[in-house]
Amino acid sequence: MTVNAATTDDSGSDSMGRVATEGLDSTHGVVLYLDDISVSFDGFKALNKLSLSIDIGELRCVIGPNGAGKTTMMDVITGKTRPDEGTVFFGQTIDVTKMSEAEISTAGIGRKFQKPTIFEHHSVFENLELSMKADKRVRKTLFSSLSSVQKDSIAETLKIIRLNDSADRVAGLLSHGQKQWLEIGMLLMQEPRLLLLDEPVAGMSDDETERTGELFLSLAGKHSLVVVEHDMAFIEKIARKITVLHEGSVLAEGSMDEVQNDPKVIEVYLGR
Amino acid sequence: MTGGISKRLYGPRGWAILALFCVAVFVVMPLLNLAVPPESRFHVSAYWVTLLGKIMCYAIVAVAMDLIWGYAGILSLGHGLFFALGGYAFGMYLMRQIGSDGQYRQPMPDFMVFLDWKEFPWAWWNSDSFWWCAMLVVVVPGLLAFVFGYFAFRSRVKGVYFSIITQALTFAAMLLFFRNATGFGGNNGFTDFRRVLDIPIATPQTRMALFAITGATLIGTLLLARWLTTSRFGRVLAAIRDAEQRVMFCGYDTVHYKLFVWTLSAVICGIAGALYVPQVGIINPGEMSPANSIEIAIWVAIGGRGSLVGAILGAGLVNGAKSFFTQTFPEYWLFALGLIFILVTLFLPQGVMGLLNKKKQ
Numbered sequence: 001m002t003v004n005a006a007t008t009d010d011s012g013s014d015s016m017g018r019v020a021t022e023g024l025d026s027t028h029g030v031v032l033y034l035d036d037i038s039v040s041f042d043g044f045k046a047l048n049k050l051s052l053s054i055d056i057g058e059l060r061c062v063i064g065p066n067g068a069g070k071t072t073m074m075d076v077i078t079g080k081t082r083p084d085e086g087t088v089f090f091g092q093t094i095d096v097t098k099m100s101e102a103e104i105s106t107a108g109i110g111r112k113f114q115k116p117t118i119f120e121h122h123s124v125f126e127n128l129e130l131s132m133k134a135d136k137r138v139r140k141t142l143f144s145s146l147s148s149v150q151k152d153s154i155a156e157t158l159k160i161i162r163l164n165d166s167a168d169r170v171a172g173l174l175s176h177g178q179k180q181w182l183e184i185g186m187l188l189m190q191e192p193r194l195l196l197l198d199e200p201v202a203g204m205s206d207d208e209t210e211r212t213g214e215l216f217l218s219l220a221g222k223h224s225l226v227v228v229e230h231d232m233a234f235i236e237k238i239a240r241k242i243t244v245l246h247e248g249s250v251l252a253e254g255s256m257d258e259v260q261n262d263p264k265v266i267e268v269y270l271g272r
Numbered sequence: 273m274t275g276g277i278s279k280r281l282y283g284p285r286g287w288a289i290l291a292l293f294c295v296a297v298f299v300v301m302p303l304l305n306l307a308v309p310p311e312s313r314f315h316v317s318a319y320w321v322t323l324l325g326k327i328m329c330y331a332i333v334a335v336a337m338d339l340i341w342g343y344a345g346i347l348s349l350g351h352g353l354f355f356a357l358g359g360y361a362f363g364m365y366l367m368r369q370i371g372s373d374g375q376y377r378q379p380m381p382d383f384m385v386f387l388d389w390k391e392f393p394w395a396w397w398n399s400d401s402f403w404w405c406a407m408l409v410v411v412v413p414g415l416l417a418f419v420f421g422y423f424a425f426r427s428r429v430k431g432v433y434f435s436i437i438t439q440a441l442t443f444a445a446m447l448l449f450f451r452n453a454t455g456f457g458g459n460n461g462f463t464d465f466r467r468v469l470d471i472p473i474a475t476p477q478t479r480m481a482l483f484a485i486t487g488a489t490l491i492g493t494l495l496l497a498r499w500l501t502t503s504r505f506g507r508v509l510a511a512i513r514d515a516e517q518r519v520m521f522c523g524y525d526t527v528h529y530k531l532f533v534w535t536l537s538a539v540i541c542g543i544a545g546a547l548y549v550p551q552v553g554i555i556n557p558g559e560m561s562p563a564n565s566i567e568i569a570i571w572v573a574i575g576g577r578g579s580l581v582g583a584i585l586g587a588g589l590v591n592g593a594k595s596f597f598t599q600t601f602p603e604y605w606l607f608a609l610g611l612i613f614i615l616v617t618l619f620l621p622q623g624v625m626g627l628l629n630k631k632k633q
Contacts, residue, residue, distance in 0.1 A: 078521060080517075100520075100525065101517075101520040101521055102520050102523050102525040102526070103525075105520070105521050105522060105523035106523040110521070111521050113518075117518045118515070118518070119510070119511045119514050119518065120514055120515075121510060122507060122510065122511065122514075129504070129507070130504070130507055130508060130511055130522060131522045133523075136522070136523045136524045136525070137525075137528070138505065138528050138529055138532050141503070141504050141505045141508055141524075142500070142503055142504075142505045143503075144504050145504075186518075186522070190522065190523065
């Protein structure tokens, strides 16, 4: 596993291997590249010259104390917040800081929110149907119907998220953990290249957490994943490379052991 | 659950009710009004034809309101404006149809003669053409809604802020139309219509024809709205209502969706207004008053948000009650309306439709 304090080179195209990337120029093996991102809210620097790169097929865990800028970082990547400075490149050519949320999603970045955000009044099936990769312009949506390939892909996702018995249930009636899984399923339906997962196991039972970890490990390689999580036991189970954020920039980066033994990290975070 | 998410347009029962409604509007009403002699106790008088025609116009507006409020979650408190604009657009044509039969025996409308105008204002260009005015009925409310919606939705104006701005919009338009100089008859508006398509407007036959056209429009609007809300488009709308951000992160440009349904809703209101004016015989800026627009929202709330049939029921029930109250206890109508609204909000969050559905289960 490569370890780099500076994160801007292409050292990470190692164990994961490369993934076929249609429409996304990732010739250097990097799927996401944040360069010198700064965001401030009323003088408070939520992100301070943050630079970070994620490799194709990588599973990256991001940790950091409250207010370190983890969620703001996701907001910037998904277009919810515009950075004051810096650029975010998705692949080599797509600058997402100039795109809308919908365009970024269509380009291939999916996001799971901290609080499960699903369509509570729609059935589980319809939740997946709506998030499915398709032409999402008004006119196409008016006249669209499900092809058998699409139905199969929904059925397959239902199986992955273990909700195949609940396809017709109203999503609002699911348990908290099931909602988290449904949201992950919705992300999968979008067929994203990069998944951003904000506290995906919050509120899950141990069993569900365990299965979520397995799911993420199986997704890595096919997709690139960025997982923000507070649950250190979960991180320990899935982490290959960890980035520690502190006060809006990268404090340390490396394997679990390296990060845990880093004096800076111990000072601000682990050794509180 | 709200949203009425279903894959079929209507089940057999729904189609049967719709067929019954068609029989009532296109067969029973014309027979009882035109064929049954006035002395008979089965005769339906002109008063009832006009009242029911008027209520059907309101029901069309209620469906339009339900589309944006019940499904897309956008509460407009200015929908009376689009209704009135459609009414004014068609009213211009009706004013031109009066010809020289006005009180002043002049080729121009009476109010223009009274103001000593020699020429028509620019907005009246080509207003003697039926098709031109029919086009304005659709284009004027549609264009205003599109431009207003474009800026509001793009700037992500939402919730109560959006509602208040729509309220201000209709209020501003009302003040504008109250002025004589605006060119639409000031506070008197348009009235005293004589003909439509050169046919005398006050005959029982014309009245019944207008009634039937309104009924057909109501059915058409209902089916269009039903088709929209049962398509994937409709599911996206309901998703926008429940979790707009998630919809955006799913890759949908929600501005386009909201703009489409918002503009469509305004156009439907304009058409309803155009049908309303020849039947009621008057259009004035009072139709743009904020209270009128709020009442539209109340119909839908009472009938049941997110149910199209509920919206129609709501418009029918409230306006039926209104015409009863304003005849028997005119001073108590607003109290009664307020009370009904409070009771429905407290005890029937899903409106009358919610009550009916609960009974069924």
